Amino acid sequence: MTSPLQQKIKITGPSVVTANRTFDGVVIYRTADRGWSTELANAAIVREAEPARALLAASVADDVGAVGAYIAPVKIDDTGAVVPGNLREQIRRSGVTIALPAHA
Amino acid sequence: MYAYDEIDQTLVDERVAEFRDQVQRRLSGELTEDEFKPLRLMNGVYLQLHAYMFRVAIPYGTLSSAQLRKLAHVARKYDRGYGHFTTRQNIQFNWIALKDLPDALADLAEVGIHAMQTSGNCTRNVTADQWGGVAPDEVEDPRVWAEILRQHTALHPEFSFLPRKFKFAITASDHDRAAIKVHDIGLRLIRNEQGETGFEVLVGGGLGRSPFIGKSIKPFVRGRDILSYVEAILRVYNQYGRRDNIYKARIKILVHELGIEKFAAEVEQAWQEVAEGPLTLDDEMIEDIRSRFVYPAYEKLPAMPDELRAAAGDARFEAWRRNSVAPHREPGYAIVTLSLKPVGGPPGDATADQIDAIADLADKYSFGEIRVGHEQNLALPHVARRDLPALWAALDALGVATPNVNLVSDIIACPGLDYCSLANARSIPIAQELTRRFANHETANLIGRLHVNISGCINACGHHHVGHIGILGVEKNDQEFYQITIGGRADEDARVGDLIGPAVPYAEVADVVEDIVEAYLALREKPEELFVDTVKRIGVEPFKERVYATR
Ligand code: HEM
Ligand code: SF4
Numbered sequence: 001m002t003s004p005l006q007q008k009i010k011i012t013g014p015s016v017v018t019a020n021r022t023f024d025g026v027v028i029y030r031t032a033d034r035g036w037s038t039e040l041a042n043a044a045i046v047r048e049a050e051p052a053r054a055l056l057a058a059s060v061a062d063d064v065g066a067v068g069a070y071i072a073p074v075k076i077d078d079t080g081a082v083v084p085g086n087l088r089e090q091i092r093r094s095g096v097t098i099a100l101p102a103h104a
Numbered sequence: 105m106y107a108y109d110e111i112d113q114t115l116v117d118e119r120v121a122e123f124r125d126q127v128q129r130r131l132s133g134e135l136t137e138d139e140f141k142p143l144r145l146m147n148g149v150y151l152q153l154h155a156y157m158f159r160v161a162i163p164y165g166t167l168s169s170a171q172l173r174k175l176a177h178v179a180r181k182y183d184r185g186y187g188h189f190t191t192r193q194n195i196q197f198n199w200i201a202l203k204d205l206p207d208a209l210a211d212l213a214e215v216g217i218h219a220m221q222t223s224g225n226c227t228r229n230v231t232a233d234q235w236g237g238v239a240p241d242e243v244e245d246p247r248v249w250a251e252i253l254r255q256h257t258a259l260h261p262e263f264s265f266l267p268r269k270f271k272f273a274i275t276a277s278d279h280d281r282a283a284i285k286v287h288d289i290g291l292r293l294i295r296n297e298q299g300e301t302g303f304e305v306l307v308g309g310g311l312g313r314s315p316f317i318g319k320s321i322k323p324f325v326r327g328r329d330i331l332s333y334v335e336a337i338l339r340v341y342n343q344y345g346r347r348d349n350i351y352k353a354r355i356k357i358l359v360h361e362l363g364i365e366k367f368a369a370e371v372e373q374a375w376q377e378v379a380e381g382p383l384t385l386d387d388e389m390i391e392d393i394r395s396r397f398v399y400p401a402y403e404k405l406p407a408m409p410d411e412l413r414a415a416a417g418d419a420r421f422e423a424w425r426r427n428s429v430a431p432h433r434e435p436g437y438a439i440v441t442l443s444l445k446p447v448g449g450p451p452g453d454a455t456a457d458q459i460d461a462i463a464d465l466a467d468k469y470s471f472g473e474i475r476v477g478h479e480q481n482l483a484l485p486h487v488a489r490r491d492l493p494a495l496w497a498a499l500d501a502l503g504v505a506t507p508n509v510n511l512v513s514d515i516i517a518c519p520g521l522d523y524c525s526l527a528n529a530r531s532i533p534i535a536q537e538l539t540r541r542f543a544n545h546e547t548a549n550l551i552g553r554l555h556v557n558i559s560g561c562i563n564a565c566g567h568h569h570v571g572h573i574g575i576l577g578v579e580k581n582d583q584e585f586y587q588i589t590i591g592g593r594a595d596e597d598a599r600v601g602d603l604i605g606p607a608v609p610y611a612e613v614a615d616v617v618e619d620i621v622e623a624y625l626a627l628r629e630k631p632e633e634l635f636v637d638t639v640k641r642i643g644v645e646p647f648k649e650r651v652y653a654t655r
Binding site for chain 1 (some may be wrong): 130131132133136137151152153154155156184185186199200201202203449450453454455521522523527530532533536582584
């Protein structure tokens with residue numbers, strides 16, 4: 001398997017590094033202080049390929065804490081808040097777009 | 105039901121202990137994810153968008169009520185209170201924590217359930233007609249043979265590191281309820297003129313990126329030779345199968361590239377080496393497996409009991425009975441399909457409470473046995489016909505008596521972008537919207553048998569290629585789009601559907617499906633002409649015109 005670090009990093013706008021927490025699979029975001037947060041608001045934002053690569057490299061190095069780290073697009077909305085940059089990331093942050101069966 | 109022996113149980117228990125150790129070493133950092141991934145996959149653990157997903161095998165779709173209750177327990181204790189029945193006679197739990205997986209596996213092992221063969225490049229869970237052993241039209245119980253194959257292939261060193269995953273399906277009836285033509289090896293149990301049972305063997309079917317309908321490689325292989333013959337096929341595959349290119353690694357590509365005649369000749373030659381060897385089954389062994397399938401002590405009961413006659417006046421009961429109750433080989437009994445496709449619900453999902461209640465109903469009305477079919481529905485295989493009204497009332501209260509089995513809202517759908525990390529687009533909300541559009545039973549009944557299948561990407565987990573109407577999610581500029589095919593089918597006349605035009609955006613899919621159905625109602629020759637038959641007769645053009653004329 002190609003490591004994410006060997007892939008070409010192309011960045012078209014603000015981005016974050018995201019992964020799943022090894023322990024329980026929960027979606028997490030890389031923070032500026034080299035930790036992880038479950039809140040997108042706490043994620044470190046990168047806007048260029050080099051810092052993105054560095055952030056990803058540091059994230060991948062934390063093999064015990066996180067799995068499957070990659071760079072994901074985000075947007076800054078009108079209020080200045082960081083929001084997911086596409087539907088996939090929105091679903092990862094907010095959960096499924098449907099009611100879970102128990103609530104149906 | 106099949107009674108497992110101690111060898112199976114020991115194997116299952118050992119696997120749990122092994123995995124517990126592996127998980128512990130992963131969590132402590134002793135194993136890297138690269139080292140751990142193949143190990144977790146061998147135990148049915150995937151990483152999806154939001155969480156780990158745990159896939160549990162239900163060999164040939166047969167479960168006891170005790171096993172079913174244990175699945176409910178896993179859903180409740182370790183997950184979010186529900187499970188998802190898939191198209192491969194598996195159940196998936198979507199939100200399970202890695203730390204809890206060894207416990208979940210250990211709990212399941214108590215009732216002989218495991219997650220082996222649910223992932224990886226091995227021979228996957230062997231599937232079979234969910235009506236095995238009870239269908240009136242079958243040659244004999246296909247599950248006996250599925251079990252023989254399961255025992256032979258499970259953890260078989262030669263079949264555990266194949267070029268790609270490998271799927272078997274078995275049917276024993278002319279009417280194929282196991283979709284054998286879209287499996288790597290499809291087996292149809294038949295009886296020859298001498299009265300011997302054996303198999304027509306099909307090979308090279310499959311869906312995914314390049315769909316193929318399986319081709320008949322041999323019209324008759326005797327039952328006693330089936331393992332050696334299958335072994336020969338797998339040897340040829342193992343030898344020639346492409347390991348360099350994941351997209352070309354499935355046996356369907358090999359069969360397609362070599363041609364079925366050449367492939368068959370290779371297999372025939374390989375078979376010479378193994379036929380009449382230790383893989384030949386003796387009658388005693390077959391009988392031993394057969395004897396482990398225990399059938400209930402059926403009573404002689406009337407086919408038309410008073411209870412049924414009395415209920416016939418109830419229109420809701422009748423609407424349900426017409427689609428959900430199938431004939432049984434014992435005249436006083438019936439096979440009852442439980443719809444896991446409620447209006448507005450995700451196809452194939454069931455809550456822990458529903459699962460427990462279904463287990464209770466199975467005890468009360470079906471000798472404690474439950475079946476899981478590839479359409480993502482459940483069945484109770486041995487219901488006395490006199491109990492049908494009472495059972496219906498109970499199922500109705502549980503929400504699993506939607507009278508839509510085989511109708512337009514009995515949709516097969518993969519998890520799509522709501523869960524799956526490979527997805528391009530969502531599947532479940534499309535299915536939900538369609539079930540709302542076609543919620544009117546009268547209309548659905550008027551339309552008749554119509555299978556809508558939805559996949560969120562080209563991997564085709566929702567069997568979209570072989571849906572009468574197939575819906576495939578694709579991505580365009582970060583937006584969800586859907587390609588629509590019509591005329592596919594997964595039965596004995598299996599074929600891949602034809603594209604009717606350019607992909608449509610998310611918001612239009614349900615409208616397009618409605619347009620297609622309306623076109624069909626206008627174009628069919630008579631009400632008995634099924635949707636697929638109309639498409640077969642007139643082709644896709646008339647549909648294309650109607651659907652795209654206004655778009
Ligand atoms: C984590 C979730 C899943 C992943 C990662 C996954 C992955 C895949 C992949 C990669 C393929 C393509 C196989 C190939 O072309 O060789 C595939 C095919 C398939 N999957 Fe899934 N799948 C998932 C969930 C499901 C579910 C929920 C179902 C049933 C509802 C399912 C049933 C199937 C079936 C029937 C095929 C067709 C295979 C064939 O005939 O070639 N899968 N899956
Ligand atoms: S078809 Fe694609 S989106 Fe759907 S479950 Fe399979 S891999 Fe995921």
